[in-house]
Amino acid sequence: MYKGRRIGAIIAAAGSGSRMGGDKPKQFLNVDGIPVIAKTYRAFADCDMIDVIYVVTGEDMMQQCKNHMVPYLDTKQLKKFGGIVSGGNERQDSVYNALIAVKEQGGVDYVLIHDAARPFVTGKIIETTVKAAESRDAAIVCVRPKDTIRTVDETLDRRSLMIVQTPQGFRFDLLMNAYEKAYADGYYGTDDASLVERIGVHPALVEGSYANIKLTTREDLPSVTRIGKGFDVHRLVEERKCIIGGVDIPNKKGLLGHSDADVLTHAIMDALLGAAALGDIGRIFPDSDEQFKNADSIKMLEQVGYMIREKGYGISNIDATVICERPKISPYVEEMIENIAKALKIDSDRINIKGTTTEKLGFTGRKEGIAAEAVCILNTL
Numbered sequence: 001m002y003k004g005r006r007i008g009a010i011i012a013a014a015g016s017g018s019r020m021g022g023d024k025p026k027q028f029l030n031v032d033g034i035p036v037i038a039k040t041y042r043a044f045a046d047c048d049m050i051d052v053i054y055v056v057t058g059e060d061m062m063q064q065c066k067n068h069m070v071p072y073l074d075t076k077q078l079k080k081f082g083g084i085v086s087g088g089n090e091r092q093d094s095v096y097n098a099l100i101a102v103k104e105q106g107g108v109d110y111v112l113i114h115d116a117a118r119p120f121v122t123g124k125i126i127e128t129t130v131k132a133a134e135s136r137d138a139a140i141v142c143v144r145p146k147d148t149i150r151t152v153d154e155t156l157d158r159r160s161l162m163i164v165q166t167p168q169g170f171r172f173d174l175l176m177n178a179y180e181k182a183y184a185d186g187y188y189g190t191d192d193a194s195l196v197e198r199i200g201v202h203p204a205l206v207e208g209s210y211a212n213i214k215l216t217t218r219e220d221l222p223s224v225t226r227i228g229k230g231f232d233v234h235r236l237v238e239e240r241k242c243i244i245g246g247v248d249i250p251n252k253k254g255l256l257g258h259s260d261a262d263v264l265t266h267a268i269m270d271a272l273l274g275a276a277a278l279g280d281i282g283r284i285f286p287d288s289d290e291q292f293k294n295a296d297s298i299k300m301l302e303q304v305g306y307m308i309r310e311k312g313y314g315i316s317n318i319d320a321t322v323i324c325e326r327p328k329i330s331p332y333v334e335e336m337i338e339n340i341a342k343a344l345k346i347d348s349d350r351i352n353i354k355g356t357t358t359e360k361l362g363f364t365g366r367k368e369g370i371a372a373e374a375v376c377i378l379n380t381l
């Protein structure tokens with residue numbers, strides 16, 4: 001409530017995100033650890049001035065939308081949920097469908113229209129828009145362009161230009177009239193204010209934020225950095241090969257394990273899987289499975305690399321340490337790096353491998369086994 005007025009919000013989430021691409025619409029992608037639609041909804045739900053929130057999404061996306069929203073909201077936030085409305089072909093059609101649903105459910109005094117694809121909207125922006133809409137009937141959030149803007153033919157005067165964002169807030173009956181007039185005239189606009197202007201109302205301009213971007217193309221997505229850590233140990237025994245980092249190293253004893261027991265490659269796989277929240281090698285390549293008996297770990301690493309890319313991550317770097325008295329690691333480091341880089345399809349300068357001893361202490365010091373640890377950083381592509 002604001003000054004005793006009932007304030008509604010409509011979140012437009014029926015787009016297909018064709019410019020973003022990918023396997024799901026952008027409103028269902030994750031930003032800051034939660035789906036975009038949930039983050040956007042939360043911003044409105046957490047604002048005391050907002051009484052009820054309607055989400056408009058594609059007819060075929062209703063369930064997907066709920067799944068990406070409801071589990072991320074608390075009881076207080078969910079209390080404001082007015083319902084999900086089926087959208088239309090264009091943003092304007094979607095918003096109109098939601099306006100009709102709001103009206104059918106008793107209406108509100110003022111309504112804020114917001115793109116689901118603008119999850120960085122703040123409580124302050126929402127409040128300022130409500131106040132401006134209440135005093136001026138219509139209010140839109142804008143920022144000044146930072147670059148020079150021109151048409152194909154001429155440079156425009158930047159001082160008179162504004163970049164229009166959402167939310168856009170209106171007296172409810174005014175916006176409804178504007179939409180009805182637009183449809184009567186066959187007019188389509190790219191925002192709500194342009195429709196209201198056609199019936200003679202100029203909106204108040206509210207200062208937005210450069211951070212309140214509309215996620216439109218891949219470059220708009222904030223980069224995500226994830227860290228992973230892996231550790232592995234294998235026992236040294238007679239009559240086994242000593243394969244480390246894919247290099248068959250001449251040594252009196254070799255490493256015991258279900259696969260080829262490549263301790264270094266295993267630690268690296270666990271670091272990568274951990275960073276991507278994909279579990280660990282035990283889960284992906286179980287030692288109860290015969291197909292992994294004496295398996296080439298570099299081949300398994302290749303598969304892990306594929307899974308990481310599938311999840312949308314690139315490998316920023318890997319740093320690994322092999323811990324043993326013997327064999328000496330340094331003569332083989334370059335070859336190990338080459339094998340690992342090739343399997344992961346990354347540049348070799350993203351990988352660092354080193355060897356160390358435990359000064360003859362512990363099981364590595366007694367040459368009973370070899371340990372390896374690895375850390376990695378993944379970034380969204």
Ligand SMILES: Nc1ccn([C@@H]2O[C@H](COP(=O)(O)OP(=O)(O)OP(=O)(O)O)[C@@H](O)[C@H]2O)c(=O)n1
Nearest residue numbers: 012013014015016017018019089090091116117
């Ligand atoms: N028929 C439509 C089209 C768009 N939108 C919503 O309007 C907002 C702004 O639109 P836009 O960035 O163009 O989203 P998309 O239409 O999804 O993107 P694209 O044009 O790249 O397909 C988005 O939150 C989008 O979900 C909508 O509710 N109904």
Ligand SMILES: C[C@](O)(CO)[C@H](O)COP(=O)(O)O
Nearest residue numbers: 091115164165166190191214
């Ligand atoms: C409403 C809007 O976000 C204001 O900048 C924008 O016009 C939506 O346009 P789109 O063509 O649907 O991306």
